[in-house]
Amino acid sequence: MKKFNLALSAAVLTLAATGAQASCESGERVVKFSHVTGGTTHPKVVASNKFADRVNKEMNGKLCVELYPNSTLFGDSKELEALLLGDVQLLAPSLSKFGSYTDKYGVFDLPFIFKDMDHAIRFTQSSEGKELLTEMDEYAGFVGLGYWMSGMKYFSANKKLEVPSDAKGLKFRVQTSDVAKQMISAMGASPQAMSFSEVYGALQTGVVDGQENTWSNIYTKKFFEVQNSVTETNHQLLAYLFMTSSEFLDSLDSSTRAQFMQIANDVTQEANQSVKAKEAANRANILKAGGKINTLTPAQRQEWVDTMKPVWSQFDQYIGKDLVKAAAES
Ligand code: SIN
Numbered sequence: 001m002k003k004f005n006l007a008l009s010a011a012v013l014t015l016a017a018t019g020a021q022a023s024c025e026s027g028e029r030v031v032k033f034s035h036v037t038g039g040t041t042h043p044k045v046v047a048s049n050k051f052a053d054r055v056n057k058e059m060n061g062k063l064c065v066e067l068y069p070n071s072t073l074f075g076d077s078k079e080l081e082a083l084l085l086g087d088v089q090l091l092a093p094s095l096s097k098f099g100s101y102t103d104k105y106g107v108f109d110l111p112f113i114f115k116d117m118d119h120a121i122r123f124t125q126s127s128e129g130k131e132l133l134t135e136m137d138e139y140a141g142f143v144g145l146g147y148w149m150s151g152m153k154y155f156s157a158n159k160k161l162e163v164p165s166d167a168k169g170l171k172f173r174v175q176t177s178d179v180a181k182q183m184i185s186a187m188g189a190s191p192q193a194m195s196f197s198e199v200y201g202a203l204q205t206g207v208v209d210g211q212e213n214t215w216s217n218i219y220t221k222k223f224f225e226v227q228n229s230v231t232e233t234n235h236q237l238l239a240y241l242f243m244t245s246s247e248f249l250d251s252l253d254s255s256t257r258a259q260f261m262q263i264a265n266d267v268t269q270e271a272n273q274s275v276k277a278k279e280a281a282n283r284a285n286i287l288k289a290g291g292k293i294n295t296l297t298p299a300q301r302q303e304w305v306d307t308m309k310p311v312w313s314q315f316d317q318y319i320g321k322d323l324v325k326a327a328a329e330s
Pocket of ligand 1: 238
């Protein structure tokens with residue numbers, strides 16, 4: 001990788017601000033890393049930048065990671081296909097976006113299954129969680145390198161939400177997850193699946209009334225600016241599968257592969273250790289920027305649990321009852 005040239009054009013500096021700072025030299029194998037999040041304080045942005053920096057420094061001359069954040073190369077609907085076609089080598093999609101490949105990742109979407117991120121991390125480190133990481137290796141050619149936590153999710157809407165019945169009749173953007181769709185229906189609201197890159201515009205123009213996401217996404221994508229407020233429901237996890245393709249991994253010689261995997265593992269550990277602090281900082285950033293956050297009384301929170309938790313019974317037979325139990329009891 002050539003050193004960053006200070007005389008770069010404004011366009012290239014914009015890329016640098018989002019982390020795509022590599023300029024690969026001939027002879028280096030280019031490794032394209034596409035993802036959909038943005039800003040500078042988002043956990044996925046920080047982790048992907050860190051991964052690129054380490055590979056580009058420690059594997060200089062062999063591999064060169066180019067970053068494409070903010071859906072600039074591929075958005076939600078195309079990125080998994082692009083990985084299989086070899087148009088990109090690294091992704092970190094939300095675990096809620098694998099519904100066309102496996103039912104088992106639905107376990108991560110079950111409302112109120114994880115108390116907090118520590119609970120979710122314990123599950124990913126259990127034998128069941130580790131096994132899930134390689135769930136798609138055999139039949140889809142995807143290789144899970146690690147789980148990257150993002151945060152717990154919160155509802156925002158164009159009106160204040162305190163109890164689930166406040167959401168009745170509203171339309172909420174969701175990821176392409178059947179669990180999320182049923183959860184929204186259980187609230188008496190309508191789910192609308194949509195790519196992440198379209199959410200801000202859809203909230204702004206009223207195509208949808210609300211959405212559910214982490215503090216980091218709500219802050220870095222400025223959703224709070226076009227919503228009445230965000231309610232601290234803490235109802236669901238958002239986590240990513242940091243992944244590559246078996247085709248790419250198999251094409252590396254064994255020492256290059258081992259070094260690449262070691263860096264992937266180190267960055268994953270580090271990302272998960274610092275994710276809670278990043279989420280707390282982005283919550284504070286929302287308040288600093290004038291966004292409103294509603295906290296819930298224990299009785300209000302219980303209403304959300306009672307409304308949404310029953311959707312488990314619609315999915316546990318597909319996910320696997322043992323897997324659901326293992327996650328809930330981790
Ligand atoms: C992401 O954090 O990668 C996107 C989440 C979403 O689609 O809501």
